[in-house]
Amino acid sequence: MPLPEDASETTVATKVTFAAAPARAWDTLMFYEEVAEKPPLHLRLLLPVPIRTEGSKEAVGDEALCLYQSGSLIKRVTDVEPQRRYGFAVVKQDLDVGGGMRLSGGSYTLTALPGGRTEVEAVTRYTSPRRPRWLWTRVEAVVCHMFHRHILREMRRHAETPRALKGAAPT
Numbered sequence: 001m002p003l004p005e006d007a008s009e010t011t012v013a014t015k016v017t018f019a020a021a022p023a024r025a026w027d028t029l030m031f032y033e034e035v036a037e038k039p040p041l042h043l044r045l046l047l048p049v050p051i052r053t054e055g056s057k058e059a060v061g062d063e064a065l066c067l068y069q070s071g072s073l074i075k076r077v078t079d080v081e082p083q084r085r086y087g088f089a090v091v092k093q094d095l096d097v098g099g100g101m102r103l104s105g106g107s108y109t110l111t112a113l114p115g116g117r118t119e120v121e122a123v124t125r126y127t128s129p130r131r132p133r134w135l136w137t138r139v140e141a142v143v144c145h146m147f148h149r150h151i152l153r154e155m156r157r158h159a160e161t162p163r164a165l166k167g168a169a170p171t
Contacts, residue, residue, distance in 0.1 A: 009104060010128065012141050014148035015121045020159040022083040022110050025118040028159040029086060029108055030058065037154050039147075046143050048095055063091070071095030073103065085109050098140060100129040120155065122148040 018025045038044070048068040055064040062077045071094045079087030087107035097103060104125045111119040124144050130136035 008127065009125055010137060010140065011123060011125050012144040012148070013121055013123045014145050014152065015119055016149070016152040016156060017113065018118045018120055018156045018159045019116075020118055020156075021116045022112050022118045025110055025120055025155070025159050026083040028155045029110070029120070039150050043143075043146060043150055046098075047147060048097060057088070068095055075105075078105070079107065083110060097126075098128065098130075098143070101140070102127045118159075120152055122152055124148070 020028075039047070039049070048070050051067040051069060053064050053066050056062040057064040057075065057077055058080070060077050060080055064075050064077075066073050066075060072092075073090050073095050074092040075088045076091045077087070078089050079085055085107060087105065089105040090103040093103055104127065106122070106124045109121045109123070111121075113119055124147075126140075128136060128140060130140070
């Protein structure tokens with residue numbers, strides 16, 4: 001379904017607090033795509049199922065090919081402030097998401113909190129052809145928050161345990 005000319009970008013943000021310092025949360029963020037935990041069934045039914053990611057995603061300009069069972073997308077790193085912010089743009093999408101949604105990008109922002117904790121905010125930006133927008137924006141936000149919470153929950157689980165993710169530097 002093509003996007004209408006007047007399609008505006010929607011942004012959904014979800015915050016989770018980690019009982020880990022920003023350095024540990026950052027290490028987990030940089031390797032989150034290697035987390036083996038499958039998304040819950042309801043997310044596998046609603047969203048494309050990821051297979052793997054190829055390519056670098058550590059420096060501005062790096063591109064990663066994200067492979068899914070039903071297609072792929074390419075993410076380009078747009079912003080890297082270690083232990084603070086990681087941003088990306090979706091530069092190519094060959095993947096059906098939510099009946100025609102076009103992903104445009106996203107970010108993760110880390111905020112140090114007292115007591116060695118970190119607030120991590122996940123943001124997704126997209127456009128959608130679904131109408132009426134007053135209804136579909138709410139439905140899409142619920143699904144997006146579920147997706148964010150799944151990713152952030154897995155990242156938090158790894159950040160809060162002493163064992164490091166494969167390739168992550170211990171902190």
